[in-house]
Amino acid sequence: MNSKQLISKIKEKILNNEYENKKLPTEDMLMEEFGVTRYSVRKAIQNLVDHGLIYQVQGSGMYIKERRDDCLVLSSTEGLVMGFSNKSVTSTLLDLKIVEADDDLANDFKCKIGTPIYKVTRLRYLDGVPFCVEYSNYNKNIVSYLNKEIIESSIYEYLRNDLKLNIGFADKIISSEKLSRKHADLLNLMENDPSLIINDTVYLTNGSIFNSSKVLYNYKITKLFDVANLK
Template sequence: MHSTSKTRTRGLLRGRLRDLIAELGPGRRLPSERDLSAEWGVARMTLRAAVDELVGEGLLERRHGSGTYIVFSPVLRVIGLTSFTHDMRSRGIEPSSRILDFRTITADDALAAHLRIPVGSPVFWISRLRLGNGEPVAIESVSIPVSYAPHLTRDDLEGSLYEVLGAKHGLVASAASMRIEPILPDQASADLLGIGVEQACLRVRMVDTDRSGRVVMLATCVYRGDKYQLRAEVSGAAGEADGRAVS
């Protein structure tokens, strides 16, 4: 009978923990077991057993010396012109940024060719660490010709760059080409992302153009492989070209 009661209590605690997980969101730290057991009026060992079960299900993770955290499930992004900020918020995750670098550089031959601007033109160089619920997710590096957004400031870089460029500077990207590849991060990138150099990442290179075909932005993003996934939807029949079968 006592065992049945404890099993029932653990079941109720799992339910309360699931509610708490939904309320707090991915990446957040749970209150301590001491505080939760006191608040909910249950034995600490019984609470720990319920937490252990959710750890086993992959909903929670224990970090030595830090506490128990809600697992940050990978964000699944359908490839398209959506911002990091939109991706995060659409999944109930609070996005934020840490500006690593913001300065004006001079376009060399290679950069000028990619942006299709004269060599020597001033270009904004922006580097940001992107976070979801305070946890590092990606390192983003962006190049924008200064003449396209001459009044861009450091304060514009806290949220979605797409939104700021469109609303404040009238610079709207309507198409993009992407190159996606798996990489291992260098030590500096791994330190920023809070991972080891052996952990796989996704590197996404984007060339954004406006409706006239003008290149308005170059972006390179390095995403944590365990935090971000990309999905593409493709239509059309394989083996066909211009409506004709290929032999």
């Protein structure tokens, strides 16, 4: 079992309220339960701390934090389906095409001009309410195949489970702007209403950029969550 699988297993148990007294087992107990090394356990624990799921009490152990199921976790690279595990996340594909990278896309992806790029536009819902309009680009040399079924399910689950890509980290730029009539109609809002914008550049663990996106969020139902490390 690798670190990602271990993180997934522990997270599943946390979400299913399987740990008594909201306390995580000791490192030794986790090593024995999952048959992994201490290094893997510590790496998984750090990931769960970084994502705001657990916290450490000196001399007492690791405790499970109160869940923030209504928030978009900024530090997460899991995608909406995993990030909002308690809600129904659905998507509607609005547009899918392949283009050759121009100067701007080549700069975004640090790739050669002419590299094939998937351009995906989709509308995403939380419990049936329009949540965001997403414009995403994927380097086709890395993300070899996308179709309507994958896009309307979970792209990131497909990338991890089917393409076996190791997703590393994301640079995020957060801003705001007024909605155009087109985007307001998609989000069931009014033209010139505010929208939260997040621009992502997402890397594999080897440093390759495979995804860049611009996402416009429905301001009425969007909350952001991140963990501040005050050490």
